[in-house]
Structure formats: C-alpha cells, structure tokens
Amino acid sequence: MAFLPLTDSAVPIVARAKGFAEQQGIALSLVRTTSWATLRDRLVYGQVQAAHMLAPLAVAVSLGLSQQRAAIAAPFRLNVNGNALVMSPGFAAALDPDPEQRVTDPLATAHDFAAAIGLHHRKPLIGVVHRFSSHALMLRYWLASAGIDPDRDVVLRVLPPSLMVEAMRGGEIDGFIAGAPWPNIAVAEGLAEMIAIGALIWQRGIEKVLAFRADWLEAHPDAVDRLLVAMASAAAWCDDPRNRDELAQLLSAPEHVGEAAEHLRPALAGRMLLRAQGPTIDVPDFLHFHREAAGFPWRSQALWIYSQLVRWRMAEPSSENERAAAETFRPDVYRRALGRIDVPMPGASMKLEGAIGKPLGVGAHRGTLTLGPDRFFDGRVFDPHDIAGYLSGLPSRRP
Amino acid sequence: MRIVIVDDSGPRASVLEEGLREAGYDDIHLVPPRGAFVARLERMAPDVVLMDLGSPSRDTLEEMLVVSRALARPIAMFVDQSDEAMIGAAIDAGVSAYVVDGLRKERVKPVLDLAIRRFSAFARMQAELDEARTALADRKTIDRAKAILMNHRGLGEADAYTLLRTTAMNQGRRIVDVASALITASSLLGEQH
DSSP states (O other): OEEOSSGGGHHHHHHHHTSHHHHTTOOOOOEEOSOHHHHHHHHHTTSSSEEEEEHHHHHHHHTTOSSSOOOEEEEEEOOEEOEEEEEOHHHHTTSOSOHHHHHHOHHHHHHHHHHHHHHSSSSOEEEESOTTSHHHHHHHHHHHTTTOOTTTTSEEEEOOHHHHHHHHHTTSOSEEEEETTHHHHHHHTTSOEEEEEHHHHBTTOBOEEEEEEHHHHHHOHHHHHHHHHHHHHHHHHHHOGGGHHHHHHHHHSTTTTOSOHHHHHHHHHTEEEOSTTSOEEEOTTSEESSTTTTTOOOHHHHHHHHHHHHHTTSSOOOHHHHHHHHHHBOHHHHHHHHTTSSOOOBSOSOOOBTOOSSOEEEOBSSSOEEEOOOOBTTOOOBOTTOHHHHHHTSOOOOO | OOEEEEOSOHHHHHHHHHHHHHTTOOOEEEEOSOSSHHHHHHHHOOSEEEEETTOTTHHHHHHHHHHOSSOSSOEEEOOOTTOHHHHHHHHHHTEEEEEETTOOHHHHHHHHHHHHHHHHHHHHHHHHHHHHHHHHHHHHHHHHHHHHHHHHHOOOHHHHHHHHHHHHHHHTOOHHHHHHHHHHHHHHTTOOO
8 A cells, every 4th residue: 555654644653653554464565656646656566456535536537637537445534634824924924913813714714815926925835745635626616715816826846745944944835735744744844934834724624545556446345345445444443532642753753654752743633833833723633544534535625626627717617527536435344344433424415515503413324423513704705516517606717 | 758766865875876877868857855955946847756765755746736827738657557566566566656647658757667676676786785895893892802802812813803793602692792791891991992
C-alpha cells in the first residue's frame, strides 16, 4: 500500500504497526511515496494494490482526468478533515488582527482576503498539493464565496506537501493549504499564520480514501474485506485519546512521516497554534478517523467532488461522468466487509451534504449512529440529486 | 527530438545523458527540479521529458503540463498499454516519461528503453557502492577492536580476530557488532585508543 507522509496516513500505519492487519491475515507493507503522481502510477500500474489517496484524485483517475484512465474503487474513508490554510505574516497583516476571529469566521475572512489581494505586492501565490485535492477544492470554494476567481485573482502553485514549508521560507509562495503537520510546522516556525481551518470551512469534509483498482478489488473480495476490517480497527485505535501520544511517536518515525512528534500532536489533539508564540484554539473536529462512521464512503461526497470538478471546468458535465464519479465510492463493499463486525452501519448511501446543524441520530442497520454537524461555512446545502441546481447557485469560473 | 532530463542526482542524470548521446541523440538538456524549473522547462518546449519517479516535484511538473499555454502541443505520460511489462520496468527502474502529443511510439520506445536500462544500472551501482562503503566501515571498526584486544590482552593480531569471531559465533551476533560493543565498553571505561 502506497502512502504519502502526512498525519492522515495514520490509519494504514497503525494497521501495520499495531498488528491489526496481521490479525486479519494481511501482510501489509507500506510504500512511502513523495508525490501524488507516483502514488497514482504505482496504484494504476499494479506496483501496489492499495493506496492512501486524495479523494478527488481517485475520482479524477476514474474519469480519465489524470494521465492514464483507470476505474478506481474507494470503499473506505481514511479520515475526515485535517487541512489548514496558512499565509505569510505580511499577507495576514491585512486581515483581521485577531487570529481566532479569522479562523472562526471564514465568511468574513474570505472577504478580507479579497480586499488584501489588492494590497499585496503581487498576485498571492498559494501552494496547493494537487489540482485534484480536497484542499484545492476547498480553497477554491472558500475564495469564490467572496467573489475571488481562483483561476484569475490568485496563482495556485502545485507543490508536494513536504516542500511547502521550504517554499514558504524561500519566499516562493505567500501561503499554502495542506494537511497536517505542514501548516502547523510553518506556523510554529513563524513563517506563516493560520488563516482558515478545513473543519471550519466544511465541518465534515472529505479527505483521503483507501483506493484500489476496481478490477483488483473485484478479483480479491476476501483480501479487501479483511483489509477493511483491519483499517476500521486501526481507525478506532487512532481516535482514542489515550493512544494520542503513542500515535504521534509512531508517526514521527523516519519511515512514516518523519517529523517531530510535537508537530504531529496538535492535529491529533485538535489544538491549533494560530501564530508563532501566539494563541491556540481548540478544534475538536480538526481531524478524526473513526467516530460517526468516519470510514463510510458517502456517494453524495463523491458527487460533491464531481460537482466541483465541473464547476471549475476540470470535468465535462455528463451523465457518464456523474455515474463514474459516484461509482468510485463503494459503500456496498464497506457494508459487505464490515457487516460482520460491530460498527454502526448507515442505512443510506447518499445524504444531503451540509444539512446537519447539530448532532443527528440517523437510520442505521445496526447500533445507533449519530452524525455530527456537517455545515459548509456559507450555509449552502448540496443535494446529490440536483447537481445542476446546486451549481447554478454558485459562483463559477468565468468562461 | 529534444529530450529534457529532470533529475536531482547529478551523476544519474549524467549517466543517462551519456547513454543518449552515444545512441545518437544530441538535443539533450538537464534541469534539476528546483525553484522555477517548470518555467525553464516550458521555454525549452521538449518532445520528451524524463523524470525520476521518486522526485517530489512530479506533481508540479504534471500541473504545468495541464495548464501551460506556452507549449504548442500537449505533453502526456508515455503509456503504451500494449506493453505492460515496459511500464512495470519503468516504474521499477524509477523513471517516468512524458511525451509530446503525436510523437510516434517507435521513436519514443528506444529512448525509454535506454532510460530504463541506465536508471537500473545506476541503482545497481549505487547499491554496490553503499555495500562497499559499509564493508569498509565494518573493517575499520573490527581493526580498532582488534587493537584494543592486542593492547590489553597481549594477543597477536590473528588471535585477537579469532577471539572476536568466536565471541560473535557464541552469541549469534555479527563480528562487527561485537567489535563496536567492545569499542563502546572500552571508551566508557575511559580507555584511549
């Protein structure tokens, strides 16, 4: 299984290191990879059988938007949320001076950001990890809410997460959006300030998925099921606060993330430093792995990704593309694999995204399942049955 | 045909460039993947880009290939589905190739074959070099341990070595591990050597 060194690679790392994979009779070996392109190629060409993949990249490969087309199957989400946008102190100076106010009011901050663009000495250069990343889609969504055209008013520069901090230090970029620990490191080192937090832009955002080649997944149902059980057990372990220190230590090993545990702990604990030597804020949902059926691959979220790809003219709107995107997520496989263990199982495979304001009990096949609030900061609701209607209400790329 | 090699390792890129020149290609450029390398690459308008699969900058390169307005013809990953073995070999060797639209397969294949061979040969050479370095370091450690034994126990060189070897065999450890344990212990006891 290929992975990129990020805090949210925790579940596969724990599945191997804590023996959850072995308990299921899976000899899991992890292949550390430094670019999404290489992770994609290793998966598509069968050098690995599974990957820790950006959810939008999984959809894009299925749609043939990222080099070689291949049907990808994602039966499990490896985490929820985990991203943050940071900008240089110089740029941040033009925003609300209270950093807590900034991150807790994303709508106001987006408007301040729009005003700050004109004051900056150049078009702001913002690092994103990949065009088909949740981070880039979230950043575009947030910028556009304040009338900023992300393809015209800012420059989005693709850089691997592990090079963001160096690019910041060298002044090559003015800010970046990436997964933990990289934003945390940039802030701790005084290179940047926290501007927006993924979990406050979309409270239950889509992030990494466990991806297979669809043909491999179909041919090896038993191995897939056992791997999913291992991942679900590992995810439960990762979410347990008692394991946080051990998890941070484990991730800090050079063969895993390879950064100091002190930089890894904040994301796990949901305690974010907003400015060097400055205040912290508690964001309990900053990154989580297990609770609220976090692993369940909602097809409505695959379709939300599709809607954003269409919105930014990265994908053609068509019923074939819509179907291929939805079919990338495989709740059927999740149900088959995890039906035999004790996890709450959602009754539906799609839901309105952004409609839950406070914790809500939902229909489940077993046990009780409570879903946490999943609002977008602008209050919009995504109805997967009316994508065209949703898109017509959103500002989009100018032709 | 203009070939650009994007690679961090000077020696590996040189090995590849040399091979390509010997094979008769003469429009070859090396670009290390640092700073604004995509802008340089864009200006060069290459027909073929060869890049280290392990380079973290592949995503940056692919983004340029998607959005570039300067490139007259699109460049995409060289993928020949009829030759799965070749794709596997390329990934094993750690090389990825991007080829300009419309370039015929017969013209590209020899370049990629050569890149795969050279990258593999370089990886083998690197492994051998690492092995040789380790062997040299091990020998130095063993020599120091032998010297300690010769000083303290009045042994000859051959006997000192035999003692190390026997101890290693009895404990099921490697000679070099016993030797370095001896060196550590000896320095903890304040010995000078």
